[in-house]
Amino acid sequence: MKIQNNYAQFQFNTSFFQANQSQAASQANFFQSSFALSSFQYCAPQKAPSLPRSTPAYTPAPQAKPQMLSYPKVGIIGNTRPEPQASKTVESRVIGSETNRTNIHTKGGNPWTHNAGNKDERIAVWWALQKNGNVRYDADRKQFFTTDSQGGRKDVASLQDVLNVVRQNGGVAPGNGKAFNAVGNFVDNAVKTKGQPTAPASPRAQSSAPQVWSGPSQNAQPTWQNPQRFIQQILQQVLQQLRF
Numbered sequence: 391m392k393i394q395n396n397y398a399q400f401q402f403n404t405s406f407f408q409a410n411q412s413q414a415a416s417q418a419n420f421f422q423s424s425f426a427l428s429s430f431q432y433c434a435p436q437k438a439p440s441l442p443r444s445t446p447a448y449t450p451a452p453q454a455k456p457q458m459l460s461y462p463k464v465g466i467i468g469n470t471r472p473e474p475q476a477s478k479t480v481e482s483r484v485i486g487s488e489t490n491r492t493n494i495h496t497k498g499g500n501p502w503t504h505n506a507g508n509k510d511e512r513i514a515v516w517w518a519l520q521k522n523g524n525v526r527y528d529a530d531r532k533q534f535f536t537t538d539s540q541g542g543r544k545d546v547a548s549l550q551d552v553l554n555v556v557r558q559n560g561g562v563a564p565g566n567g568k569a570f571n572a573v574g575n576f577v578d579n580a581v582k583t584k585g586q587p588t589a590p591a592s593p594r595a596q597s598s599a600p601q602v603w604s605g606p607s608q609n610a611q612p613t614w615q616n617p618q619r620f621i622q623q624i625l626q627q628v629l630q631q632l633r634f
Contacts, residue, residue, distance in 0.1 A: 456538035456587040464520040467500070474498040483519055486529030494529055502564060513562045514552045514573065521574030524581050534577065536585035544587075546580040 461483050467473040481495035493507030494515050501512050515527050518534060525534045525546060532549040555576045556562055559569035 453590040455589050456540040456542055458524055458581075458585065458587055459537045459539060460523045461526065463523045464516060466520060473500060477501075480516060480519060483526045484515070484529055485526065486531075490529035494527065510553060510556070510562045511549060514549060514556055517556075517570050517573045518552055518577045521570070522577045522581060524585065525577060534580070536581055538587035540587070542587055544585050546585040547577060551580075552576065 462479050464479045464483075465473065465476040467476050477495050477498045481491065484491050484494050493504075494512055496504040496506075496512070501516050502509070504512065511532075518525060519527065524536050526537065527534055527549075533545045534547045534549075534552070535543050535545045537543050552573055555572050556569045559572040560566045561569065563569075
């Protein structure tokens with residue numbers, strides 16, 4: 391009987407010791423967890439950066455298409471009398487050095503009787519300027535060209551092109567209406583096919599798509615705005631403290 395009482399007392403003491411040991415371990419874990427939580431640094435919530443408000447797209451006004459310029463036609467003259475007005479009109483439509491220009495416009499003289507320069511060139515230019523009001527002539531480059539309202543210039547025919555037409559239709563001679571009209575048809579067609587102004591490029595609208603904040607990057611520290619990652623980090627720090 392006494393032995394049984396002693397054994398019961400021994401079991402009670404053992405259970406009491408194990409209970410106290412378990413309670414001490416729980417208290418130690420609690421204090422370790424408290425220490426881990428107190429050492430955790432709070433991360434302030436990240437705010438989306440302020441972005442400028444989107445503005446409507448700016449579309450530039452379309453540019454006006456340049457217009458081909460026209461000039462007074464040179465008057466039809468005879469082959470003997472001077473024609474100062476016709477000569478002045480020719481002078482206004484010919485560019486280049488003074489010597490080459492004078493050979494063409496003759497300073498008020500008659501183109502058929504003017505002694506200086508090449509008569510075939512002079513008559514070919516006069517005929518072209520008499521038949522078409524859009525072309526001008528570059529006496530240095532020996533090129534007929536058109537101009538437009540925005541300062542553009544396009545070559546349409548060379549002097550040699552026009553002389554070829556003249557020679558194919560009887561050559562330079564007073565009263566040769568066939569060659570005169572052939573030059574007109576050739577220059578008119580050259581202006582239509584080569585002398586038209588180039589339309590300006592269509593303006594492009596500038597994009598003004600609003601910027602969108604995509605949130606914090608994946609490598610950003612967890613905050614209260616990301617509860618799952620916040621809790622995971624707490625647990626990781628608690629377990630790290632318990633290992634010590």
